[in-house]
Amino acid sequence: MESPPGAVIEVSTECKGVARRDESRDFDDPFSTCSASFEGSVAASPSIESFSTLQDQDDVADLQYDGRELQIRVDNPQKLLSTLETYITFRVTTKTSRSDFEETEYVVRRRFNDFLWLREKLVQNHPNNLIPPLPEKHTLMGQLDRYSKEFILHRMAMLHKFMNRLADHPFLSFDANFKGFITAKPSDFTVLRKSKQGLISRWTDSIQNISGIYLAKGRPHDFDLMLNYSQSLTDKLTSIEKISHRINKEQQEHLGELQQLHPVFNLWSSVEPELGNLLATIGQAFESISTEEQTLVNEFPHITSQPLKEFLLYIDAVKESLERRDASQIEYELVLEELGKKRAEKEQLQSELGQNQETNSQSYAFWKSPENKEERLQKLSASIGDLIKLAEEKQDQTECANETLRSDFERWHLEKRRDLKQLFLSMADAQIKFHEKSLAAWEQVLQDVNKEGRQQTN
Structure with missing residues (x-):
């Protein structure tokens, strides 16, 4: 899956009355005091200037069908400023021909924590499936680089891959949380995120750490092979990464x-x-x-x-x-x-009970x-x-x-x-x-x- 072409960063400091054409259906982040970015709210900053070298965004939302029933694009990162925090949101554009969706196109805006929530729900509800990974969260050492062009573009590309891996999955793409993630309006998405997990999810959470205490005795041989192969592949790719870094240096x-x-x-x-x-x-x-x-x-x-x-x-x-x-x-x-x-x-x-009743004496306790x-x-x-x-x-x-x-x-x-x-x-x-x-x-x-x-x- 190719990375989404192009990106734009905007800094939204206050809500104004005119909505952007491609975001008018998605006044977004429900956890911010300002839930959408608007024309006129862009402030000059090094972040914006660094993104001005990328492709123009007028045609980004024109996602053409490529034969799949469900296709998703993650692009257009925007930096939003609220009274409590500064964070990045990404536009999630979906086009579908599936009959279980009410519309054929959806445009929403989600922040990284929303993607984390989605993956956690998928792990809870579908513990037997291989859930694709998300990009790593920034570390404390990398706090100053979390709004850099390189960091945001890399995160955006991985989020794009994550969503399309889910969209291509024959089972996960029908999950209610996934469908709500790509379609729900801000108020509905807030309700979805606050909904309490069910008994099955809580049961799943309770057994997540069992394998850390016990060892499975009868694991099928093909899963042993898969575990060994995964570890071997990790070692080889890690070695390639180290050698590549040395060559680059x-x-x-x-x-x-x-x-x-x-x-x-x-x-x-x-x-x-x-x-x-x-x-x-x-x-x-x-x-x-x-x-x-x-x-x-x-x-x-x-x-x-x-x-x-x-x-x-x-x-x-x-x-x-x-x-x-x-x-x-x-x-x-x-x-x-x-x-x-x-x-x-x-x-x-x-x-x-089958023993001779004569062996029972009067001195026996009632429980016997x-x-x-x-x-x-x-x-x-x-x-x-x-x-x-x-x-x-x-x-x-x-x-x-x-x-x-x-x-x-x-x-x-x-x-x-x-x-x-x-x-x-x-x-x-x-x-x-x-x-x-x-x-x-x-x-x-x-x-x-x-x-x-x-x-x-x-």
Whole structure:
């Protein structure tokens, strides 16, 4: 999925009476005192100036159908100022041909915390599915960069991928919270966010940490393979990321030295009249090469670093889904373990009741009387019946979780192959273009040298 083309940042300081054309249907963020941005509310700032180099936004909302029933675009980040906080919202444009939507087009504006809420609800309501990742939250060390062009554009691109992965999912795209996220007006979305989670969600929360205490005993072999593969892939991509960073650092150092050669050769050409043209040509070659290497260094985060980090986050989401699957199986195994204890207790009690009644003396306590044991036996029988039903339910849930996750893993494998292929091809293309242009610069030097040699010969 390609990143949304173009973005604009605006700073909204107060609400005014005229709505923007493409946001008139979405007076947005319900948690701000000013819930939409308007014409005339844009303040001059370095953030806005840095975004002015991007494509014009007049046609951004013109999202053309590409054959999918549901397509989403996340773009147009805006910085909003309220009395309590400053934050960024993103425009979420949806076009659909599905009959379960009342309209064919929706435009809403959501902030990053809204995306976090959506993913948490999907994890709660669909613990058996592989839920795509969101970009990482900014750290305290990166607080000053949270409104930078690079940070916001990277976050916007990942949010765009997140929403389209959900839109392409055959099951998650029908979730009520997801549909409310992309369609609800501000007041309705506020109600949706404040709605209390149900019993199933609370139950899901209560078992999320089970896998951290117990280990699943009967995990299917293919899930063991998936876990090992995920860890291996993490190690390999982490190594690639470290090596790429080291190469980029060396390129930066090389660029610094290369940039010093151009003025040196220019100065040299001024004091060597006979070699002046040749030295000036070599200086131009160094200048051209340094320009291309500067481009390569600047593009490194977008070509290599950010895609690798995004893919590592996706692998973490895979591991999280495996943990949730293990939690479901562990709960089933705990029920079986409890059932085994109850059955053993019942057999022991039946054995005691079958013993010779003469061994019971008057000194026995009431709780050891045969009558009380009969009551305990009846309770155990009822408890065992309930546990058998519960075990059958947990077994069905575990099998359902297995099949659901296998389907999502198969979908992830296809997406992984495509994304990794695109990532490595982009890395290769960037290096090839740099070396091709460097070679062209030196070939031009060679042509000038040969030309000057022929002239001197003649």
